[in-house]
Amino acid sequence: MNNYQNRKNAGTGFVRRAYTRKKVCRFCADKNLKIDYKDSRLMRNFVSERGKIMPRRITGNCAYHQRRVSKAIKISRTVSIMPYTSVNI
DSSP: OOGGGGEEEOSSSOEEEOOOOOOOOHHHHOTTOOOOTTOHHHHGGGBOTTSOBOOHHHHOOOHHHHHHHHHHHHHHHHTTSSOSOOOOO
8 A cells, every 4th residue: 555545645745644443342341232133223233234244344343242243143043133235126
């Protein structure tokens, strides 16, 4: 990736870096939040509108919780709690 793609020109001659905030795993931050395949409302946050499981760089999960979330989504699809895809063709 080119080094100049992450920078914005402020118009006054100096270059300012774009600030991106580090994402925090919501399961590590809130210890009371549990990953359960029956909780479709929570699992829906980690699935795109096309039905794909979102990667950790987008959701902000740590590797441990991302594996558990993807496993729970797959189980809830098998038990027919969540659909495999939401696109009606």
